[in-house]
Amino acid sequence: MSIAAKLGQGPTLSYEFFPPKNASGWGTLYGTLSETSRLTPDFVSVTYGAGGSTRQKTVGLVGRITGELGIEAMAHLTCVGHSRDELRAILESLWTSGIRHVLALRGDPPKGDAGFKPHPDGFAHATELIAFIRKNFQFTIGCAFYPEKHVEAATLEEDMGYLKVKQDNGADFAISQLFFDNQNFFRYRERAAALGINLPLLAGIMPVLEVSQLQRFKELSGCVIPDKLVRFLGDVQGNDALSRGVEFATAQCAELLAQGVAGLHLYCLNRHQSVVRITRNLRDLGHLAPRT
Numbered sequence: 332m333s334i335a336a337k338l339g340q341g342p343t344l345s346y347e348f349f350p351p352k353n354a355s356g357w358g359t360l361y362g363t364l365s366e367t368s369r370l371t372p373d374f375v376s377v378t379y380g381a382g383g384s385t386r387q388k389t390v391g392l393v394g395r396i397t398g399e400l401g402i403e404a405m406a407h408l409t410c411v412g413h414s415r416d417e418l419r420a421i422l423e424s425l426w427t428s429g430i431r432h433v434l435a436l437r438g439d440p441p442k443g444d445a446g447f448k449p450h451p452d453g454f455a456h457a458t459e460l461i462a463f464i465r466k467n468f469q470f471t472i473g474c475a476f477y478p479e480k481h482v483e484a485a486t487l488e489e490d491m492g493y494l495k496v497k498q499d500n501g502a503d504f505a506i507s508q509l510f511f512d513n514q515n516f517f518r519y520r521e522r523a524a525a526l527g528i529n530l531p532l533l534a535g536i537m538p539v540l541e542v543s544q545l546q547r548f549k550e551l552s553g554c555v556i557p558d559k560l561v562r563f564l565g566d567v568q569g570n571d572a573l574s575r576g577v578e579f580a581t582a583q584c585a586e587l588l589a590q591g592v593a594g595l596h597l598y599c600l601n602r603h604q605s606v607v608r609i610t611r612n613l614r615d616l617g618h619l620a621p622r623t
Contacts, residue, residue: 333471334374334403334432335503337622338531343373343594344610344619345533348601350377350388356601363603368400370610371621373594376434376473376506379407390421394428405473406430409438410460414452418460422468434473434506435460458496465501474502476532478510478519482553491523498530505530506596509537509548511579512557513586531593536584538597538605539564539576577605581612588618595619 337343346367351357367375377393389406396404406425408418425433437457454460457474464472474497477490484490494505510516520532537548542564545556564575584595597606613619 332403334405334473335471337373337403338504338593340622342588342592342619343533344370344622345372345374345376345594345596346606347376347378347535347596347598348392350392351601360601363599363601364396364400366603366607367599368402370607372402373622374403374405374432376405376407376596379409379436379438390424390428390430393425393430397429403432404430405432405434407434407436408460409436410450410454410457411438412450412453414450415454415463416452417450418453418463419467422464422470426468426470431470432473433464433470434475435464435502436475456493458493458500461497461502462500471504472502474505475508476505476519476523477508477553478516479508479512479553479555481508487519487522491519491526491528494523495526495528498528502530504533504593506533507535508552508554509535509598510554511537511560511583512555513583513590515555516587516592517590533594533596534584534587534592535596535598536580536609538580538609539572540600540602540605541568541572541576542566573605577608577612580605580609581616584609584613585616585618588613 334343348360351360375396377389379389393404393406396402408421435457454463461472461474464470476494480487481490507516516534523532539545548554549556560579563579564572567575587595597609599606614621
């Protein structure tokens with residue numbers, strides 16, 4: 332069943348992984364995949380390194396997840412460093428591997444580059460990549476949105492306009508950048524509806540594993556760090572910090588589900604402890620039922 336079809340049957344649950352850089356990382360990832368697959372997520376996604384640095388690993392990992400674990404998997408695909416012919420070849424490889432879902436992104440510039448530079452024969456925006464995929468392939472297409480505004484956008488309204496173009500160009504659903512203040516998500520959803528944006532909006536949730544992560548999250552995504560989150564985490568470390576992060580994320584997800592969110596997309600960072608506990612908490616509390 333496609334992700335789009337599952338979204339039509341109620342809120343979805345999904346996890347996000349990334350291809351590791353070394354052997355020990357692959358061991359950790361396979362352990363995480365084993366644990367999370369028991370929770371029967373609706374789908375999982377696999378990220379794509381800056382400049383396509385993990386392209387082959389992404390394609391291979393997505394294929395293995397689908398073929399060996401029987402979980403619907405979605406490959407991230409970015410414009411960075413790729414010509415149209417290269418993007419077409421990647422998409423053909425994904426299709427041949429049995430992958431039917433793609434998250435189409437502009438992508439971040441490679442490390443050391445001051446800003447995004449499109450390939451001379453490539454795309455400058457995710458809107459263009461989405462249109463290309465829709466015209467030439469039959470993938471279900473996901474895209475990204477930013478409840479608190481993309482860091483490069485002048486205004487939230489300008490940023491929301493890009494999501495409307497993504498929808499009009501063929502995107503089937505959208506996954507949010509991480510956020511910690513649900514009110515910002517709810518306000519965005521309301522304003523998006525007023526602009527005619529009606530594709531499902533999934534909430535991207537990042538469990539906090541340690542307090543020191545917060546500044547890094549803010550630098551990378553521009554997300555708002557609520558004072559209540561900082562106070563709640565306090566200065567605890569180790570397992571205590573993980574437990575508080577799980578508790579905060581569980582409450583955040585419960586509120587989102589109560590307010591009719593289309594789906595929850597949990598950023599795992601390739602570690603399963605927090606997302607497994609969050610999922611079990613939500614199911615034990617009756618907020619999220621497994622797909623039957």
